Amino acid sequence: MPDFRFPRLLAALAMLSLALSGCATNGDTQLPPASFVAMQEGPGEEYVIGPLDELTINVWRNPELSAEKIQVRPDGRITTPLVTDMPAVGKTPSMLAQDIRLQLSQYVEDPLVSVIVNKFSGTFSQQIRIVGATEKPASIPYRANMTVLDAMIAVGGLSEFAAGNRAKLVRFDKQSGHQKEYALRLSDLLKKGETKANVMLQPGDVIIIPESMF
Secondary structure (H helix, E strand, C coil), X not given: CCCCHHHHHHHHHHHHHHHHHHHHHCCCECCCECCCCCCCCCCCCCCCCCCXXXXXXEECCCHHHCEEEEECCCCCEEEECCEEEEECCCCCHHHHHHHHHHHHXXXXXXXXXXXXXXXXXXXXXXXEEEEECECCCEEEECCCCCEHHHHHHHCCCECCXXXXXXXXXXXXXXXXXXXXXXXXXXXXXXXXXXXXXXXXXXXXXXXXXXXXXC
């Protein structure tokens, strides 16, 4: 009677090898390189107000209803004259201006309201977070056309013991609804000047830099 155990064992080992290979390459996906100087600057996504942003609310011809240096509270709300506990986080400045206008229209005929963001923090989904073996881990506001080089300059570069070429970029893919990991070569970029190691960033990206084993 033939023994089918050995072929089955080989098939199982092959499937295990493919599974492990898939796990090993997860996070090693390379992003396309970005130029150091953008050939054409363009606007990014419309800014969304975040906690601790500082705002100026201007109501035309109604200075008593205007307010400067209004800080968005940690709970995401603001209070201005005649407007109490207005939700601000998650709105664009124009959206917040429209909501304030609707609130003030109870007291003022057809008010014209503008919202200016003086100091930016942004929501987590609009920040770039750099953690691990860097000189000063931080969350920094995303800027249009921002690259990984810009982010590393903002945090002072790599620490002495950083394994820069084992760094990862974690990004939420809106289309698939899943988190993806990409390999970064920060040591090649910052220490060797390898231009192809510079990549574009997107709002919400997280850069994780491990320490070297040696």
